[in-house]
Amino acid sequence: MLLLQNVSKSYQDKKVLESLNFIFETHGVYAIAGPNGIGKSTLFRLIAGAESPSTGRVELQGLNPEDHRIAYRQKVSWAPEMDGMFPFVTPEEYFRLILQIRGRPTAEFPHALIQSFALTPFLRTRFDELSLGNKKKTLLIAAVMVPFEVLLLDEACTGFDRQSQQTFKGLMRDLAPRAIILLVNHDADQLENIPLTLLQMVHKQRTLLIKGEGL
Secondary structure (H helix, E strand, O other): OEEEEEEEEEEOOEEEEEEEEEEEOOOEEEEEEOOOOOOHHHHHHHHHOOOOOOEEEEEEOOEOOOOOHHHHHOOEEEEOOOOOOOOOOOHHHHHHHHHHHHOOOHHHOOHHHHHHOOOHHHOOOOHHHOOHHHHHHHHHHHHHOOOOOEEEEEOOOOOOOHHHHHHHHHHHHHHHHHOEEEEEOOOHHHHOOOOEEEEEEEEEOOEEEEEEEEO
16 A cells, blocks of 8 residues: 655745645556646655655555665655666666666566567667667666566656557556556557556645546
8 A cells, every 4th residue: 555645845935746645555557647747756756765755754555765765665666757867877787786776686687678678789878879768668677677566657658669669558467466556648549558547636725636537
């Protein structure tokens, strides 16, 4: 269970999230929609533990990112929109670094995922020299190659060709029964044929609500 309780986030005088409450109780894919600037990426950073809420708490299976820094982060994996990559690092180096940080054996190098997303020819290409699609594939593979209970995907398949989109959809269908998957994606066609629940982030008076609509 992933719990958001009275979560607010401000940057100086700008309040981005205010009094947000929601519980994700079951595994599956949740597509979070809402207008630009409503705080979707900020919400992901809070859930990932990359930032702390100004007020309120985020909790996963009784753990929170402030008091259980390592144990919490071992349960959450995140493919940010484009943060977290040094321009000179290659995909191969990045995957090995993720395994090292997570304390995973080198035998878990994601050969199958790399092949399925046709990234093999670019494994030793610097990140700043990759196409947008291959950058996003690198971030996605790095997120799903390690164990997780919550997976956060921020515009994860931007720049994908048709085959890579189909591979992404198959991956989501495979992972949905085993984890809570939250994704932000502005192209509805990229989510077609993925069983998911649509969640709308909306403002109401001085609170921010998440409202569910089944798809």
